[in-house]
Amino acid sequence: MRRKLTVQVYRNHINARGLQYIDLLMLHITSPDCNIIKVWRQLETLCFASKLIRNIGLSGVSVSKLEDVSRIAVIKPFAVQARSNPYAPEVKLLQFCLSRDILFIALSPLDFANSNGLLLKEGVVVDIAEDHSVMPAQVLLGWALQRQTLPVPNTLNIEHVKQNIMLANVWLSDSELDAINQLYSA
Numbered sequence: 001m002r003r004k005l006t007v008q009v010y011r012n013h014i015n016a017r018g019l020q021y022i023d024l025l026m027l028h029i030t031s032p033d034c035n036i037i038k039v040w041r042q043l044e045t046l047c048f049a050s051k052l053i054r055n056i057g058l059s060g061v062s063v064s065k066l067e068d069v070s071r072i073a074v075i076k077p078f079a080v081q082a083r084s085n086p087y088a089p090e091v092k093l094l095q096f097c098l099s100r101d102i103l104f105i106a107l108s109p110l111d112f113a114n115s116n117g118l119l120l121k122e123g124v125v126v127d128i129a130e131d132h133s134v135m136p137a138q139v140l141l142g143w144a145l146q147r148q149t150l151p152v153p154n155t156l157n158i159e160h161v162k163q164n165i166m167l168a169n170v171w172l173s174d175s176e177l178d179a180i181n182q183l184y185s186a
Contacts, residue, residue: 021054082104
């Protein structure tokens, strides 16, 4: 981070939005050269000094960087955010998070970049959706939830939002989960 994190910067940011605190501040790692230890320690200082930030997390981080932070963290990461779907399940990162009680936020759980909705059209996903009388997106969100991730689908379509909310009606069997997991190795 180029600008030093200060309590006053965050106090101004929070006040400008009419908030009392930030519940979760995610640090997005965009460069492999980022001194993540230094930045994490600054975030911890900010949390301790101000009480303006309740939890801190990481986005775009590798397992090795997360291990580095975990070794020195006084405040453990509350959450890790990464792209995750059956084509790119981020198994090692998820296992690391689960083993340390870190929330795994799954971005793009319904597809991946430049695929034109291919995941939603996968035969196994469509077949499972038909068996449950739901949409393929609901199957993929169910898969994500049953992996103990928090899926964050991206849609501006109100009908899709409503369908995603109806997810409670979808519970996949072990064999259905295994069939979806096979998409990664296909």
